[in-house]
Amino acid sequence: MSDGYLDLNWRFRESWTDMPTGRPVGSTIGSRGGIGEDGRVNTALPDDPAALLAALRPHVAHALVTTDFDGTLAPLQVDPEDSRAVPGTIEALTALTRRGATVAVVTGRDARTVVRLGGLDAVPGIVVAGVYGAETWCAGELLTPDTPAAVEALRDRLPATLADVPADPAVWVEDKRLSLVVHARKADDPVAALAAIREPVTALGEELGFEVHPGSGVLELRLPGFDKAGAIERLVADRPPSAVLYLGDDLGDLPAFAEIVRLRERGVPAWSVAVEASAVPEAVAAADVRVPDADAAVALLTALAQD
Numbered sequence: 001m002s003d004g005y006l007d008l009n010w011r012f013r014e015s016w017t018d019m020p021t022g023r024p025v026g027s028t029i030g031s032r033g034g035i036g037e038d039g040r041v042n043t044a045l046p047d048d049p050a051a052l053l054a055a056l057r058p059h060v061a062h063a064l065v066t067t068d069f070d071g072t073l074a075p076l077q078v079d080p081e082d083s084r085a086v087p088g089t090i091e092a093l094t095a096l097t098r099r100g101a102t103v104a105v106v107t108g109r110d111a112r113t114v115v116r117l118g119g120l121d122a123v124p125g126i127v128v129a130g131v132y133g134a135e136t137w138c139a140g141e142l143l144t145p146d147t148p149a150a151v152e153a154l155r156d157r158l159p160a161t162l163a164d165v166p167a168d169p170a171v172w173v174e175d176k177r178l179s180l181v182v183h184a185r186k187a188d189d190p191v192a193a194l195a196a197i198r199e200p201v202t203a204l205g206e207e208l209g210f211e212v213h214p215g216s217g218v219l220e221l222r223l224p225g226f227d228k229a230g231a232i233e234r235l236v237a238d239r240p241p242s243a244v245l246y247l248g249d250d251l252g253d254l255p256a257f258a259e260i261v262r263l264r265e266r267g268v269p270a271w272s273v274a275v276e277a278s279a280v281p282e283a284v285a286a287a288d289v290r291v292p293d294a295d296a297a298v299a300l301l302t303a304l305a306q307d
């Protein structure tokens with residue numbers, strides 16, 4: 001074996017243990033990159049949690065550790081109000097800040113809601129980039145724009161658009177003030193319910209200047225110009241880190257995963273982790289490393305905070 005490479009068999013290990021409990025926290029589904037011309041895997045791009053921890057640990061004191069909330073720290077729920085971070089989340093994030101890392105939650109939620117649901121105000125110094133980076137919460141202070149007129153217009157017109165379809169009666173609208181989200185998870189057939197509303201809701205959103213993005217059981221109408229790549233870019237610019245980690249699970253996390261690749265191309269050690277439980281194949285395929293569920297994501301963060 002030459003420097004920088006591992007034997008190909010390394011890619012096909014099915015599980016690993018690195019945690020104090022000995023519980024497996026991740027699995028490999030083969031490598032998505034870093035394969036050299038000789039067919040061996042370049043260790044510069046770890047593709048399982050153990051290799052990721054080994055690569056990232058030396059950087060923790062000056063790292064930027066960023067994570068999504070729903071589906072990543074908190075298992076998906078039918079009702080978004082029921083979302084809670086899995087046990088150990090606050091302890092893991094706090095331990096990372098104590099090691100010197102900057103910890104940020106980068107979420108589609110509005111910042112105040114995710115702080116409340118996640119109990120994130122218990123984590124010293126944590127930054128929350130809410131509504132895909134349109135707002136920032138830190139140390140109890142929220143920086144957020146005024147409600148745009150377009151959101152008022154959308155709020156007025158969306159109910160009639162849904163009534164005209166007519167949408168499944170279990171379809172409902174979450175109002176995040178800076179954006180609206182049409183939820184279908186309460187419908188008997190969420191996929192069919194979303195398919196039925198997609199065209200008229202997209203037409204209305206685009207007419208009013210919104211970006212329309214599908215998510216897990218939802219259709220989001222977002223203010224243009226915000227995504228998780230931009231949010232991470234600003235965090236990196238504000239506090240230049242020695243390494244960056246991002247954990248996510250859904251389509252809204254794809255720009256963050258792409259930003260991780262861009263950082264790496266600029267020479268910043270950076271890695272992404274996808275949570276498989278949300279069953280979004282695009283996210284699983286785009287990340288460097290996969291973990292099975294939110295518990296495993298938090299176990300990874302816990303392990304990262306340990307010496």
Ligand SMILES: O=P(O)(O)OC[C@H]1O[C@H](O[C@H]2O[C@H](CO)[C@@H](O)[C@H](O)[C@H]2O)[C@H](O)[C@@H](O)[C@@H]1O
Binds near residue numbers: 083
């Ligand atoms: O960026 P995130 O932290 O993942 O937030 C994205 C959206 O999360 C919420 O919706 C998702 O989670 C809900 C609760 O588990 C689930 O019911 C829904 O189907 C998921 O899409 C939230 O309600 C949205 O506002 C966020 O944009």
